[in-house]
Amino acid sequence: MKNFSDIIREVGVIMAIVKNSKQLGNGYYRLDLADSIIARKGIPGQFLHIKISSDNVYDPLLRRPFSIYDINRDKGIVTIVYRVVGRGTQILKEVDRGNHLDVLGPLGRGFSTDWKNKFLILIGGGMGLAPLYFLAKKLVTSNRVLVLAGGNSEEDLAFFNESYGLLDLNLLNATLDGSTGYKGNVIELFEEQLSYYNPDYIFGCGPRGMLKRLKEITEEHNLMGEISLEERMGCGYGVCLSCVCNTEKGNQRVCKEGPVFNINEVIFDGQD
Ligand SMILES: Cc1cc2nc3c(=O)[nH]c(=O)nc-3n(C[C@H](O)[C@H](O)[C@H](O)COP(=O)(O)OP(=O)(O)OC[C@H]3O[C@@H](n4cnc5c(N)ncnc54)[C@H](O)[C@@H]3O)c2cc1C
Ligand code: FES
Numbered sequence: 001m002k003n004f005s006d007i008i009r010e011v012g013v014i015m016a017i018v019k020n021s022k023q024l025g026n027g028y029y030r031l032d033l034a035d036s037i038i039a040r041k042g043i044p045g046q047f048l049h050i051k052i053s054s055d056n057v058y059d060p061l062l063r064r065p066f067s068i069y070d071i072n073r074d075k076g077i078v079t080i081v082y083r084v085v086g087r088g089t090q091i092l093k094e095v096d097r098g099n100h101l102d103v104l105g106p107l108g109r110g111f112s113t114d115w116k117n118k119f120l121i122l123i124g125g126g127m128g129l130a131p132l133y134f135l136a137k138k139l140v141t142s143n144r145v146l147v148l149a150g151g152n153s154e155e156d157l158a159f160f161n162e163s164y165g166l167l168d169l170n171l172l173n174a175t176l177d178g179s180t181g182y183k184g185n186v187i188e189l190f191e192e193q194l195s196y197y198n199p200d201y202i203f204g205c206g207p208r209g210m211l212k213r214l215k216e217i218t219e220e221h222n223l224m225g226e227i228s229l230e231e232r233m234g235c236g237y238g239v240c241l242s243c244v245c246n247t248e249k250g251n252q253r254v255c256k257e258g259p260v261f262n263i264n265e266v267i268f269d270g271q272d
Helices: 004-011 036-041 087-092 126-139 154-165 186-193 208-220
Strands: 013-025 028-034 047-051 064-067 070-072 077-083 100-107 119-125 144-151 170-175 201-205 225-228 244-247 250-253 260-262
Touching: 013 036, 013 077, 013 154, 028 036, 028 087, 036 070, 036 077, 036 100, 047 077, 064 077, 064 087, 064 126, 070 126, 077 087, 077 126, 119 126, 119 186, 126 144, 126 154, 126 201, 144 154, 144 186, 154 170, 170 186, 186 208, 201 208, 208 225
Parallel strands: 119 144, 119 201, 144 170, 201 225
Antiparallel strands: 013 028, 013 100, 028 077, 047 064, 047 100, 070 077, 225 260, 244 250
């Protein structure tokens, strides 16, 4: 059995250099980190576990998980996009270019990317659009891709519309206030699109209630796909069991067996 230091060595603690940290508007931030190992190894759907507190200070105590938004392998840069929601992200947004951040990663199981000549639909709600961007970038090279982007308003989706808009794919919006695209949530938009399209495979990421409904719809339409789950995390590498979710295979660790799971495996019980 592996001991704690074996696991840490395997996971790899990396001191990544902050290359760029900037506000994107509407509470979103972008952080570019220079690290050749993560940039070489990271795949879509994996995440980084970032120590927010500075050296020898453990407040906040726990690391914070963020999906890989993009990787520039040539330059050795990995990017995350995040929203400020609490203390950790408040501190993170203050990091300056040239600072070092203590990062574990890349962690977890990512999305499958080995698709060719397929029609694929990616459904993202809110920050769920962050991990899907890197996936979309991979998939568009040899597949037809439709991205359904859901948010509260046009302003909420502005950054993602700009970034996804540069890729060779079709992009549709759903906004709760109807300021752009379909008026309603992204799952309703997905249901509407299923009357025109029959995707070979789907990918989803977003709030739990959205993913639960997505699973119901994929079952009704006999579709297959993958979703990325979010749970509060402790260690991030499979030891503390704080992130377990219920699946057809029993309890699984979101940080280790996930965060990406086959949609038909996940059991959404309890509260949304
Ligand atoms: C695998 C994974 C990938 C993620 N990727 C991204 C990403 O790419 N961009 C991004 O902005 N966020 C992402 N998150 C969520 C991010 O980790 C949290 O927003 C962050 O940890 C909040 O830290 P905080 O100290 O600012 O907020 P806290 O003070 O810890 O919490 C503030 C609020 O956010 C909620 N919250 C905190 N963590 C989570 C979580 N893990 N899941 C759901 N709600 C949470 C809390 O319930 C609370 O309401 C991801 C989470 C996971 C598990
Ligand atoms: S966060 Fe510790 S086991 Fe997943």
